[in-house]
Amino acid sequence: MATVRLLYFASLRDAAGVAGETFETAATDLRALYNELRTRHGFSLPVERIRVAVDGAFSRLEDAVADGSEVAFIPPVSGG
Amino acid sequence: MATVRLLYFASLRDAAGVAGETFETAATDLRALYNELRTRHGFSLPVERIRVAVDGAFSRLEDAVADGSEVAFIPPVSGG
């Protein structure tokens, strides 16, 4: 089990109803963690459209979930 | 014979020593007129690198020389 700090932005934050939460997970990688959260909060975006950042830097969905890390799932961006 | 008002710009003006002159010519077209002036003033630019304007609008070197017109031979431009 790993405990992570999750950050939510844009439509993910609206769906989660919070900007962040502390969460305990048995997910082995970040992809599985997103899918777990997707079920929990009803996110409409599939994992194929999500990028992930760990501790403020882009990371890979196949990376393991590190205990104590800050994880942000990044929905498709729309700046500019 | 046609009498034209000639305008000179940039290196052509420097070579001619005047910004314009009234000139009487037997040249049948504007190309021949330029070549006549080239000899007269020692212009270094060959006619292949010259464009021509008559009465303030671009014209063609093969056009006839119109009596009373204002003719400007345009050396390669370098704005911007």
Next chain:
Amino acid sequence: MPVQRFWLSSSAIDVAPLRARLLDARAGAFASFEGWVRNHNEGRSVDGLRYEAYVVLAESEGERIVAEALQRFGAIDAVCTHRIGNLAIGDMAVWVGVSAAHRGMAFDACRWILDEVKSRVPVWKHERYGDGRTEWLHPRETNPADTGG
């Protein structure tokens, strides 16, 4: 600390000091771009919008983009800033400026920075429409013809 060339701004973007930073006697060309909030998007009338960002990652990624552009295009210098917060029609959402010896470098770098910012920097647009609805924009893919800024 290295020079900052990208940042998020929570107040109106003032172009004059950004442009002034890029003046350089070696530069013959200065290309700039402004993204403005327009009154429509994909056929819907837009009343205004809000930009949100994952600030720390947006600024580090933006900084990487500008540095990469200078390298890639041989430009002299470049700056980009992106608004966050509430914007009205006509407000400037993003500004990119590039100085370079020659115009090709300046145009290419300016456009490239804008494209990369739009596709890589974690900033999201929340549009408010004429019919009262709102929506987070999560585009399927970056389509260069799709959006203004």
Next chain:
Amino acid sequence: MPVQRFWLSSSAIDVAPLRARLLDARAGAFASFEGWVRNHNEGRSVDGLRYEAYVVLAESEGERIVAEALQRFGAIDAVCTHRIGNLAIGDMAVWVGVSAAHRGMAFDACRWILDEVKSRVPVWKHERYGDGRTEWLHPRETNPADTGG
């Protein structure tokens, strides 16, 4: 009399009112370009320069170019102005601004106007070099990589 979108200026170009003219609620994109007098050209150090023009033809040809760009790229509006007279290093020689719904149109139209002005508008540059010599520039052909502005 139709709106004037291109003109020659014998004094410093003030960008703010030009940009303001192009503001439009339908525009999502604004691309602009400034050509600056740089301190070197083709390996020679440049002290300053003078631009001369065949004014009447330059302004009519410039006007045609801008109108053609609006048509060709579907931009909303555009303005271009070119300096004549004496310029020092760092002075602005030319300004082009384009507003459009989308960024591709704005960038493409801006660059096209600049390229056409450089190749078609009867304006000539007289450069003054560090060694005291001067020269009229009559380029063999328009080489997009050749000059700054």
